[in-house]
Amino acid sequence: MALSPIPLPDSLNYIGLFLTLECNLNCSYCINDPQQLGRRNALFPMDGKSARKGLTPEQWVAALRRLPFRPGLPITLQGGEPMLYWGGQGLGLILSQVPHYFDLLTNFALKPEVFARYLNGQQAKLQRDAPYPSIRVSYHADEMNRAWNGRGFEALVARCEALRDYGFRISPRKADSDVGIYMVEHPQNRVTAEMKAAYEGRVPFETKEFLGVHDGKLYxxxxxxxxxxxxxxxxxxxxLQCECRTTELLIDPMGFVWGCHYYLYEGWSHGGPLREFAALEQEGFRYARHGARIFAGRAMAPVGHLLDPDFAMAELEVFRPCKQYxxxxxxxxxxxxxxxxxxxxxxxxxxxxxxxxxxxxxxxxxxxxxxxxxxxxxxxxxxxxxxxx
Structure with missing residues (x-):
């Protein structure tokens, strides 16, 4: 049965699709770790390869076809590391079957030639008229220097530049480049003279505001x-207790829709809602009918599922009680x-x-x-x- 379209309100600000919460890096600072205790691998382990931890590309296509195409509202692919989805080949399988534009938040886990090959000629889906790059590459000094023999930033710049050979625009001006490098302004991060020499005149580079607590100080x-x-x-x-609702459409690797990033990350810590997904799949993904029963006993539950025939964006407009303020x-x-x-x-x-x-x-x-x-x-x-x- 074909799923009906899901009308999106004009006010919707962001669509975030977490293709996977697995990652090839284990950074001491990671936004996926709500308490910032350096537990990335422990919270989202890479083991258990046989366990199903995400929708298939065919299911993602069915889900995303429900969302209207809007040139100014891309679907942002993130994680974890989205390049790892479906053995790296998932991006091309999805992009080739839907009309949407996509933004990609990545640490560039794949070599440029492998990434381009797996895109299956869908580079245009990652290229749009925007004031900033659609592919936003994150720089993580400790992990990338470990992986690339102490030359992490130089290697990252070279990988970004190499995408020019595969149809992407590369320019030092971010409005003219499909790819840019970003680093969080964590107090322990520094932009060195060597970094400036590596990126200037080649690719866009910016720092992004650090959010959270470090050494007792709020940023x-x-x-x-x-x-x-x-x-x-x-x-x-x-x-504290409060009531809360989201202004964004946040979708996890299994297609569940969550009310905020904290609930999504906590819901996926130490394994994620895999049993609940299996039970919901048996019910034809009808979360509106069976979600409360399936998630009974869990402190944090999603607000819907993108493959539920009855899912509507009105679910995001509901103020729900929360005890995690x-x-x-x-x-x-x-x-x-x-x-x-x-x-x-x-x-x-x-x-x-x-x-x-x-x-x-x-x-x-x-x-x-x-x-x-x-x-x-x-x-x-x-x-x-x-x-x-």
Whole structure:
């Protein structure tokens, strides 16, 4: 039975597709590790190769065909390391059968010639008119220097440049390049003179804001007080209750749709919802009918499944109770610009999640650095009961 299309609201800001949460690197800092304790391999082990940990390319094609094609709203492939999906050959199998444009977040796990071959001539799906590269390559100094004999950055620049031979635009100007290199501004990361000499005049290179806690200090600007550092900095002994909904479509390797990055990562730590997926598959993926029963007893459950004939984007508009306020992933609650430039152009802060009814104890309110700003925020959203003691 063909699945009906899923209309997308015009306000949808982002589609994130986690093709796999397996990775070829084991970085000390990884956004997939919510507590930033250097547990990447322990949380998302590479062993158990025989275990099914994702949809097949055919299932992804069926799922993605439900989403309308919009040139300005690409599907962002991420992980883990998306180049590893389906033995590296999965990207080409999917891209060749759907009309969408894709962005790719990768550490360039495959050699350029192998990556290009596995794309099966679908380079155009990773090339679009945008002010930044569609293929965004992350640089991880320790792991890449280990893998590439101490010349990790130089090797990464060379791999990016080599894509010119396979139909990709390569330019030092990011608006003219399909590929760019990015490094998180973690306090332990440094842009060296050797790095500048390696990338200047060759490929775009930028640093990205570090979000989270390091050595007791919080980095980043967040709309919701203590949302990311309540536990990490020992501000309060327990997480708080709230209600939350997402402004993004976040899809995990099994096709489950999640309400935030923290729930997705925690739901996949130490193995992921593999048993639940098998049970749901037996029910024809009808999550709306059987999801509550199948996920009964799990502290964190998805909000739907992309192969559920009854799934609708209205599921993302529901404020759901949450007891994890204070452990939010930084990219969910940071103040940022959306794809409509709402913050840069009109001063309207955007966050990946919207939170209300925060059970904020009175003693915590007194610790907020910018209490006046918080009061204005609470006042502006009082009709939704955005905070109470």
């Amino acid at each position: 980043g600007r967040y709309l919701y007080p203590f949302s990311t550092d309540l536990i990490a900095r020992g501000i309060y002994p327990t997480t 204070g452990r939010c992933i930084g990219c969910d609650t940071k103040i940022k610009n959306d794809r409509f430039q709402s913050y840069y152009d009109r001063g309207i802060p955007h966050t990946s999640v919207q939170i209300r009814n925060i059970h904020m104890p009175a003693d915590l309110l007194g610790q907020i650095d910018n209490l006046e700003q918080t009061r204005r925020f609470f006042s502006a959203t009082a009709k939704e009961g955005n905070a109470h003691e």
